[in-house]
Amino acid sequence: MLQLAELTKKYNTGELALKGVTLEIPKGQVLALIGPSGAGKSTLIRCVNRLVQPTSGSVVLKGTELTKLSSSALRKARRRMGMIFQEYALVERLTVMENVLSGRLGYVGFWRSYFRKFPSADIQEAYRLLDRVGLKHMADKRADELSGGQRQRVGICRALIQNPDLLLVDEPTASLDPKTSRQIMRLIQELCSERGLTAIINIHDVFLAQMFSQRVVGLELGSVVYDGKPEGLTPEVLTRIYGEEDWSATIKSTDEDDEDEEEF
Amino acid sequence: MPASTNNGIETWRLRTSKEQWIRWVCWLIGIAVIMYAWQMISEKTVWFFVTDAPTQAADIGSRMVPPKWSYMNKLWKPVWDTINIATIGTIIAMAIAVPVAFATARNTTPNIVVRTIGLFIIVSSRSVNSLIWALILVFILGPGVLAGTIAIGLRSVGFCAKLIYESIEEIDHTQVEAIEATGASGPQKMIFGILPQVLPTIAGVGIYRWDINIRESTILGLVGAGGIGLQLNGSLNTLAWTQVSLILIVILVTVFISEWVSAKVRGAII
Amino acid sequence: MTDSSETGSYPSSWKKAPFIKNSFVRWLIIVGGAIYLAAALGTMNIDLERVKEGLPRAQRFLDSFFPPNFSDNRGVLWEGIAESIWMAIISTVAGIALSIPVGLGAARNLAPAWVYLFCRGVIAASRTFPEIILAIFAVKLFGFGPFAGFVALSLGTIGFYAKLLAEDIENSSASQAEAVKATGANWFQWVNYSIQPQVMPRMIGLSIYRLDINFRESAVVGIVGGGGIGATLNTSFSRYEFDTAAAILIIIILIVMCMEYTSSFFRKWVQ
Numbered sequence: 001m002l003q004l005a006e007l008t009k010k011y012n013t014g015e016l017a018l019k020g021v022t023l024e025i026p027k028g029q030v031l032a033l034i035g036p037s038g039a040g041k042s043t044l045i046r047c048v049n050r051l052v053q054p055t056s057g058s059v060v061l062k063g064t065e066l067t068k069l070s071s072s073a074l075r076k077a078r079r080r081m082g083m084i085f086q087e088y089a090l091v092e093r094l095t096v097m098e099n100v101l102s103g104r105l106g107y108v109g110f111w112r113s114y115f116r117k118f119p120s121a122d123i124q125e126a127y128r129l130l131d132r133v134g135l136k137h138m139a140d141k142r143a144d145e146l147s148g149g150q151r152q153r154v155g156i157c158r159a160l161i162q163n164p165d166l167l168l169v170d171e172p173t174a175s176l177d178p179k180t181s182r183q184i185m186r187l188i189q190e191l192c193s194e195r196g197l198t199a200i201i202n203i204h205d206v207f208l209a210q211m212f213s214q215r216v217v218g219l220e221l222g223s224v225v226y227d228g229k230p231e232g233l234t235p236e237v238l239t240r241i242y243g244e245e246d247w248s249a250t251i252k253s254t255d256e257d258d259e260d261e262e263e264f
Numbered sequence: 265m266p267a268s269t270n271n272g273i274e275t276w277r278l279r280t281s282k283e284q285w286i287r288w289v290c291w292l293i294g295i296a297v298i299m300y301a302w303q304m305i306s307e308k309t310v311w312f313f314v315t316d317a318p319t320q321a322a323d324i325g326s327r328m329v330p331p332k333w334s335y336m337n338k339l340w341k342p343v344w345d346t347i348n349i350a351t352i353g354t355i356i357a358m359a360i361a362v363p364v365a366f367a368t369a370r371n372t373t374p375n376i377v378v379r380t381i382g383l384f385i386i387v388s389s390r391s392v393n394s395l396i397w398a399l400i401l402v403f404i405l406g407p408g409v410l411a412g413t414i415a416i417g418l419r420s421v422g423f424c425a426k427l428i429y430e431s432i433e434e435i436d437h438t439q440v441e442a443i444e445a446t447g448a449s450g451p452q453k454m455i456f457g458i459l460p461q462v463l464p465t466i467a468g469v470g471i472y473r474w475d476i477n478i479r480e481s482t483i484l485g486l487v488g489a490g491g492i493g494l495q496l497n498g499s500l501n502t503l504a505w506t507q508v509s510l511i512l513i514v515i516l517v518t519v520f521i522s523e524w525v526s527a528k529v530r531g532a533i534i
Numbered sequence: 535m536t537d538s539s540e541t542g543s544y545p546s547s548w549k550k551a552p553f554i555k556n557s558f559v560r561w562l563i564i565v566g567g568a569i570y571l572a573a574a575l576g577t578m579n580i581d582l583e584r585v586k587e588g589l590p591r592a593q594r595f596l597d598s599f600f601p602p603n604f605s606d607n608r609g610v611l612w613e614g615i616a617e618s619i620w621m622a623i624i625s626t627v628a629g630i631a632l633s634i635p636v637g638l639g640a641a642r643n644l645a646p647a648w649v650y651l652f653c654r655g656v657i658a659a660s661r662t663f664p665e666i667i668l669a670i671f672a673v674k675l676f677g678f679g680p681f682a683g684f685v686a687l688s689l690g691t692i693g694f695y696a697k698l699l700a701e702d703i704e705n706s707s708a709s710q711a712e713a714v715k716a717t718g719a720n721w722f723q724w725v726n727y728s729i730q731p732q733v734m735p736r737m738i739g740l741s742i743y744r745l746d747i748n749f750r751e752s753a754v755v756g757i758v759g760g761g762g763i764g765a766t767l768n769t770s771f772s773r774y775e776f777d778t779a780a781a782i783l784i785i786i787i788l789i790v791m792c793m794e795y796t797s798s799f800f801r802k803w804v805q
Contacts, residue, residue, distance in 0.1 A: 078447035089442035106447025106759035120546035313677035391790035
C-alpha cells in the first residue's frame, strides 16, 4: 500500500539524513522503526507526508506519487495520513474537542472551521472516538489541563478522525512513563487492527517495538540495516543498529513484560 | 588559565594581562566619553539657575499647596477625553499591529519584501515619540482629541507589533506542524495552530499598552492634542500653581487606577 | 462515519464554551463596552471639514520628505543631535548610578521593610509621571537648556531601571545567595559575589536599552524647553520648515535603528 523507493533527504546543513531508503508496506501492517537518535527515523516519516520535503526518491501511497504533488493535492493526500506526535503536539490553548476536530480541517472550508461549525457527522465521530479512548467527559477541557497519557489519546483521536489509511506515529511514548507507554502502544495497536490501518511507528524502546509490531525496521545513519520479524532482533542485530552494548538484558525483559499484559 | 608566574611563584588572577588591559582601555574610553558629555551639557547651563533651584523649588512648592479642589469641576471632561484617547488609540493601534506582526514574523511572513516593510513600519512608529506624532497631527488635523487619538495609535503600532511578532516567532512549531499534517490549508493553520498560541500575548500586549497610553495621553495636551495636558499647560502658563498641583494629583490617581485595572484584566485573561 | 450503527448515541452538535461562563456578566461586558465606545467616539468630534482643510497640509508635509532638507539649518541640526546624544549618555549614566542603591533597597530579599517601602515609593513616583512633566518642572527650576532635560531623563531612568533591577534581584537564585552567605561574607561581599553575577548580564543589556529610550525621549523634552533635538524640531515646526522637520525625523529614526541594532548585538555579546 505504501512504497518508498530510494528515498533520500539531505538537509541544508549538508547532513544526509536518509540514504536511499526503500520499503514496501502492505495494508494493515504495523511497522516499528527503531534506531539510535539521529538515525533519520523522524525524517523518514516526515518525508512520507512531506512535512519534510525529500531530496530525491519516491513515496507512493495507494498508487499516488506524493513527492511531486501540488500543494492543494498534497493537502488532499495528507487527509489520508494521520500523524501522532512525540510530546503530543496538541494545540494547548484549544479545548480537547477542538483539537480532535482539527483533524477534519482538510475536509471543511475556512469559515466553517473559523466559526467551529463542523458537520454534525464529524462531531458525532469525535465524541465516539473520545469515548473509545475514555475521554468523552473531558471534551470541553483545555488541552493543557490534561495529563501526558490523556493528551496522547487526544492526539490519537485527532489522527483517527481524519479517517486515514495510514498512521504515521513519531515517538508516541517518548515523554510518557512505562505503564502509560504500554497503554498507548496497545491502544494504537488495537485501533489499527480494528480499522485495518497501516502504521509506521518510530520508537526508541526496543521491547515496546517487539511487543506491539508485526515487523521491525532498524535504521542506522539513514540506511536500513534490519528488516524482519520482531523475534529476529538478536543481540548481533541490535549491535548492528545501535552499536556495541550488552543486549542480553533488553531481550530477556521482553518476555517478562508479556506477563503483566492484563494491566490495562 | 589566567595564572601568572611571579618570581617563580604561581599566582592566581581573575584575568590575563591582556584582558586586564582591554578592560582598562574600555573604562578609560567610557569615562572620557562621559566627561566630554558632561562638559557639553554644562557649557550650555546657566549655573546661577541651578544653584538657585532649591529656593525656586521651595517657592513653587509653597505656592502649590493647598490644591484648588474646586477646579475639579473643570477637570472631569479632560480626564474623560484622556481615557478615550488612550482607549481608542489602543484599539486603532491593535487593529494595525496584529496584521503587521503576522506580516513581519519570520514564520508567517509571505516574503522578505513584506517583512522588510513591516520592520520599517515598526521602527519608524517606535522611534517617533507620541508627542512628536501629536505635533505633526495637530498641524494636519487641527488641535483636538482626534489628533491625540491618532498620535497615540500611530505611536503604539510599533510597540505592539514588535511584541506580538516576537511571540509569533517563539511559538511551538510542532503544534503548527500537527495541524499541517491533517491537510489543513494555510489560513486554517493560522487560526488553529498559530492564533491560539499567540492570542493571550495579543490580549496582554493590548492591555499593557493601554496602561502606558493612559500615561502618555496625559501630556498630549501640551501641544494641543486634547486631554488633561491642555489644562496642565494652561495652568502652567498662567502660573496657577494650585491648579497644577490638583492636575498632578488627578494624573497620579488616573494612572494608579489604570494600572490596577490593567493588572486585574490581564490576570483574568491569562 | 466508519461505524454508522453506533453514531446515534452521540451528540451531533457541539459549541465551544464561551470565554466568560456567566451569561449575565458576558452581556454586561459586551453591552457596557459598546455603550462606552459609542460615547467615546461621540465626544471625539470628528470634524470632517477640518480634516479636509488639513489634507493639503498633510500633502505638503509628506512632500517635504522628498527630499528632506539637511543643509539649510545644518549647524543647528547637528548641534541639536549632538546635544541629544550627550544628554542621553549622561542621563543614562547618572540615572543608573542613582538606580543601583534604589534598586537594591527595593528588593525584598535584600532590604529591611522600611527601606523597601521608601525605595518602592521613589520608583512609583518616578514611573507615574511621564518624562515630559518631569522636564516641565526641571525647566522651571533649572532654566531652559539641556541641564533640565538631563535632570528629567535621569529621574525617569530611576523608575525604569531600579524597578527592573529590584525585580531581577528578587528573582535571582536564593540557593546561590545562601551559599555565599554561608561562607561568612559581609553584606557587600554577599551582594558582590552572589547577586551581582546573576543580574549583571541582563542589567547591562537593559542599560543599553535605556540609553536608547533616553535618546528617544531627549527628542521630546526639547519641546518643553529641555534642550536637544526636540527644541530644534519644535522650532522648525513652528516656522513651518517642514523639510527640516522631515530631515530631523529621518535622523532620529536612523539613530534609533542603529541603537537597536547595537543593543541587540551587545546583549548577545554579554550573554
